[in-house]
Amino acid sequence: MAKIKKRGSSGASKNYITRSQAVRKLQISLPDFRRLCIFKGIYPREPRSKKRVSTSSTPSTTFYYTKDIQYLLHEPLLAKFRDQKALAKKISKALGRNEVGEAERKERNLTPRLRLDHIIKERYPTFVDAVRDLDDALSMLFLFANLPSTAEVPPKIITKCQRLTREFEHYLIRTHSLRKSFLSIKGIYYQATIQGQDVLWLVPYKFVQRTGGDVDFRIMATFVEFYTTLLGFVNFRLYTSIGLVYPPKFDLKAEEQGAGLAAIQPEGQNAEEREEDAMVTGTNEKAQAEADRLLSLPDADGEQQEPAKAAAEQSGADTEEQAPPANTLDTFQSLDAKADALLQPSATADSATAGHLFESFTFFLSRETPRHPLEFILRSFGCKRIGWDMSLGEPGAYCGENDKRITHQIVDRPDLPLPSPPATDGEADEEDGTAVRKGNERVPGRVYVQPQWVWDSINAGQLQRADLYAPGATLPPHLSPWVKARKGEYDPTLSLAEQETAAEIEAAEDGEGSEVDEAEADAALEAASEGEEVAGVRGDSEAAELEEELSEEDGGMDVELAGSDSEVDDAAAAGAQPDDEWGGFSGDEADDTALDAAAKATRDHQAELLAEATGQKLSNTSSAKDQKKAAREASQARRAREEREAREDGERRKMMMPRRKRKMFDKMVYSNARKDEEAEKLRGKRRRIENVGGARAGAGAGGK
Structure with a gap:
């Protein structure tokens, strides 16, 4: 007789373990088990059949891999958790005996310190692995950096998150690694390229955040504890890779005064600038010495070279040797006009292009604009001269609003009036005799744009037209840089004429014809009255x-x-x-x-x-309308015939397909039809908006 197997000793039930069993096996509490799983990156698993996996009559909902729990048995943090549990018992006993001082001493001196360095090394063997996992870490840390201090979120955690995120932003500014950004309802999305890896994170807006009671901040605090350790390691590696000392100096006084990103002063920055100046000076002296040496050398004919010619040849050689390679992007042309469009390389693909986009401009940020996001983006794309109102923070401002060096001013208010006429003798300033400018007037020679101009320029890789983003103007659509319109879908960047179908054009003409008839009748009555x-x-x-x-x-x-x-x-x-000659009908x-x-x-x-x-x-008009109607009916009949032939051809092809592929084809056709309907609705909505806008513009022009 064969030996009877015990239930749960083999098969799927052996590969999975319930959460209660895992807690008993590790001999820790449930909160500590959650913290340990978050630190180690172990998550619940969903088996194919819970009935086969469950070893008890009570249905279990949470399962883990048995090997993962077996792996946790050798974790050094288990000893720390047990020490914390023993210390908590000692403190509770001291408080029970009313020994408050003894309890404080034990909590201050005997609390075990958790170090997650070994976990970071285990989960991320290489630095590239850590960079790939920065998306969630940055989103969580930027969120906690903007939260108000409460009982669940102590100020120490907020300060630490703010310092780490500012250090990361400063690295992106120094290396020009920021590539794209997008303004959404949730917040501002940023994308940076760090050592060939694209990192995308979300930063909330600077609004008053209200924490709800349904949020478990204990679990979020555990993630923050792990992510702060991870970002600290990453910042250290990034700073040392560009020759900066980590951690950088953080001026708390300047930060309180509104210095912004200028509060971080990494060591080695001025030294590097002096070294670059010394290298440039040394190179110039070397070139001059080489040119003097060439003056005394005879050429191939035994004659002395002319000084100007020798210097020109030498400078040309130095230019050819020192000139960087041209970073021109290749443009791929499609050979077939009906084929899908080839994806072109991005214009912001390298840091050299990004570092010179706003380099030659001087910006001033008005008080109503989001200062920190604009400052971060402008500095990341090469701008070094940014000013704002001195009342918002004088240490980091480059200039005031009345500075003549300002080339662009970013405003988010209605249209600003033009400057007033020259002042009379009584309206001149007493000190220098110049007219006093009002705060809501434009400065001649300065470009005024709305904040969206900055985001659209960096996403496009080139400066956009400033007149489209003037104060009070209707802004172009702000589209996500990561979503590309496919063939047949609605594309807001294209005109209706480039993406409308023949059926939509004819339907629009029919609608416009009826509207034109009514408009003609109304206009005739109006002209008559x-x-x-x-x-x-x-x-x-x-x-x-x-x-x-x-x-x-x-x-x-x-x-x-x-x-x-x-x-x-x-x-x-x-x-x-005529009536006097008519006599055919009666009644x-x-x-x-x-x-x-x-x-x-x-x-x-x-x-x-x-x-x-x-x-x-x-x-x-009647004959013209009849001809247009006949042509429209003929085109509709032709299109209906073509659609019927295409449908019949598709049905014949479907008959030759296997049943599985036929179902897949039907699903594909259904999904494409749904997409076409959605795109047609969007195009119709845009057509109505444009027609209403054109009618209003025509009415305004007629009224004038």
């Missing part, structure tokens, strides 16, 4: 005649207008006869025919009056 406008177009005499014709009875139009000469001519052209049928002819004549007469009022040439 307002004789002054007609007089301004056609002259006083003609306007008076038109007004007399249109206002025979209370200024309105009546059926009697059908008796005019033009209507008689139109009726004759349509196959009808209601004759009345209906007369009313139809009168209505048609009235519409034609309105069109004629409108053409005369606007000074346009009267054309045969």
Whole structure:
């Protein structure tokens, strides 16, 4: 008889372990078990069948790999957790005996210190691995750096997060590693390239943060404790890689006064600048000595070289040797016009390009703009001269608002008026005789832009048109730099003419035609009732005649207008006869025919009056509309025939497919149709907005 196996000794149940079993096996409390799993990077696992994995009748919800828990048995932090538990018992006993001083002494001297250095080395064997895992760490630390100090978040943690994040930002500024940024509802997204790895993190806005009661700050504090250790290691490696001493000096007094990023003063920065100046001076002296030496050397013919020629040749050689290679980006052209567009390389792919984008400008940040994000981005892309209002912090400001060196001012307020005319004798300044400028006036020679101009410029890799971002202007759409529009999808950067389909164009023309007809009728009535406008177009005499014709009875139009000469001519052209010669029909049928002819004549007469009022040439509108309608119907029939043929061809091809591939194809067609419908809705919404904007612009121009 075979030996009966015990349940849970083999198979899937042996590979998994419940959380309660893991806590009993490690002999620690549940909060310590959570901290240990966060530090070691061990997460719950979801088995395929919980019924097979569970070894008890009670259903378990949280499972871990047995090997992971076995790995935790040898963790040095377990001893620290047990020491903390023993110390907590001693402190509670001292407090029970009312020995408060003894309890404080034990807590101050006997509290074990947790060090996570060995865990950082275990989880990240190489520095590249640590850089790849910086996304969540930076997002969490920037979040805690902006939180207010509460009982759950002590000020010590906030200060530590602020210092580490400022150090990281200073490294990005020095190396010009920032690449892209995006303003979203959640906050500001940043992307930097560090040693070939793209790091993306989120920074919340500088609003008053209110912490809710449903957030477990104990778990978040555990993550912060691990991430601060990780970012400290990364900052140390980054600073030493560029020759700076870590940790850098942090001027707390300057930070309290609003210095911003200037509060960090890393050691070795001035020394490096002096070394660069010395290297440049030494290179110039060496070149001059080499040029003097060449003056005394004979050339191939045995003659002395001319000083100017020798110096020019030597300087040219030095330029060729010292000139960096041209970082020109290759542009790939597609050979097939119907093929998908090739992805072009980004213009901000290297730090050299990013370091010179704003290098030649001097910026001033108005009080209403977000100073820290703008300062960080501008300095990361080469700008070294940034000023702001002295009341916000004088130590880090480069200049004031009235400084003549300012080339660009970033404002976020309505349109600023132009400067007032030159001041009179009584309005001049008493000190230097210059006019006193108001705070809400523009300075001549200075470019005023909104903050979005900075973000769009760095994402595009080049400076955008400043007139599109002027104060009070309607800004272009701010799009995510990481989302690229695919073929067939709606692209806000393109015009409607470049992405509309034939069916949408015809539908839009049909809608515009009906709107035009209504607009023509309204315009005719308006032109008929307002004789002054007609007089301004056609002259006083003609306007008076038109007004007399249109206002025979209370200024309105009546059926009697059908008796005019033009209507008689139109009726004759349509196959009808004048009223005095007509005798074919009688009764209601004759009345209906007369009313139809009168209505048609009235519409034609309105069109004629409108053409005369606007000074346009009267054309045969009915024939033109009929021709346009016929052409539209022909194109619709042709498109319907093509769609039917394509659908039939697709059905024939589907018949040859296996069932699995046929289902996949149906899902793909369904998803593509949903995307096309969404794109069509977005294009229709944009068309309506543009039509409303154009109508308002036309109305404004007509009113002027």
